């Protein structure tokens with residue numbers, strides 16, 4: 491029997507989370523998955539769940555619609571697929587396997603770090619995480635973490651810049667460590683967080699105690715200095731070169747979800763055209779590869795036909811939507827159906843997330859402010875600008891009128907500069 495899921499924890503394979511459409515199991519892959527294993531996972535998701543598969547903003551796989559009876563069978567089946575699944579402190583490393591632009595192979599470092607942390611028996615809050623960024627093109631600057639390390643070039647060769655609590659723009663910089671000391675340094679920093687209790691996060695410790703304890707914990711290993719320069723935002727969607735004139739293709743799942751049979755079809759097409767692996771990646775995307783140059787267009791066309799977003803400019807990439815009704819029991823509007831209608835009808839200016847459609851005020855899919863948020867409420871769909879889903883809407887419309895209202899809101903009231 492699967493364990494009961496505690497709110498605030500993470501819905502891992504062995505402890506799925508109750509949602510409106512049954513239990514949701516999250517799989518945190520620690521590296522690329524063999525295509526055959528992903529195809530089997532799709533089949534298993536259809537057998538034991540309701541067939542909906544999601545990739546989250548942090549690049550985790552989520553299987554929906556399991557039952558108390560089917561969840562343990564699903565977990566057993568997945569355990570037999572040979573997928574490398576991370577079950578401890580989440581350590582997010584570069585998503586592109588063998589990224590030729592990376593300064594350091596952070597996936598190797600991430601494996602070592604996971605082993606060290608598993609042996610350390612540190613008790614940490616479930617959402618404490620580490621980002622290990624090798625300095626390549628598909629960087630992880632947009633994701634927040636309690637500890638982040640980023641490979642940088644220095645006059646003494648590559649080193650790892652360490653920062654605390656936040657995404658790359660907001661994190662508090664500490665300094666650099668040698669690559670072979672990175673595991674120890676991160677463990678020591680996590681021990682500082684753990685010392686503040688099992689619910690503590692890096693940001694809490696920074697707020698209450700400042701930098702001193704963190705600095706002291708790695709004083710013998712760190713070289714203090716300025717943080718590395720910020721990097722331009724990156725899009726996982728597109729064609730990414732690998733070594734040896736081979737390519738990976740990144741594609742977005744529309745509003746973060748697809749159906750198991752659709753994903754299965756994509757894996758089969760990719761396999762026939764020579765791909766070996768799939769890697770769920772941040773920003774609700776999937777990377778597939780390696781492909782020869784001559785195969786790239788075919789795969790892209792097939793993925794488009796199956797409903798995946800294969801261009802960074804796809805309007806669906808500008809909208810974040812949670813499952814909403816009827817998938818989620820708390821949903822007061824059909825978020826993803828509305829998001830699809832809006833993507834068809836509304837053109838958004840600028841770049842980045844333009845709209846968040848949230849089934850209720852909880853705002854699971856995007857706990858941050860968005861230029862425009864549509865919120866499911868008892869009075870209908872509420873609209874609010876430059877706020878999170880928890881804000882009080884400034885107007886309400888019927889579901890049938892949401893697309894027109896979003897269009898009007900976007901045109902008449904452009905987002906603040």
Ligand code: SF4
Pocket residue numbers: 812813814815818819820821822848849850851852853854855
């Ligand atoms: S925001 Fe509300 S409706 Fe959407 S997934 Fe979360 S709880 Fe469900």
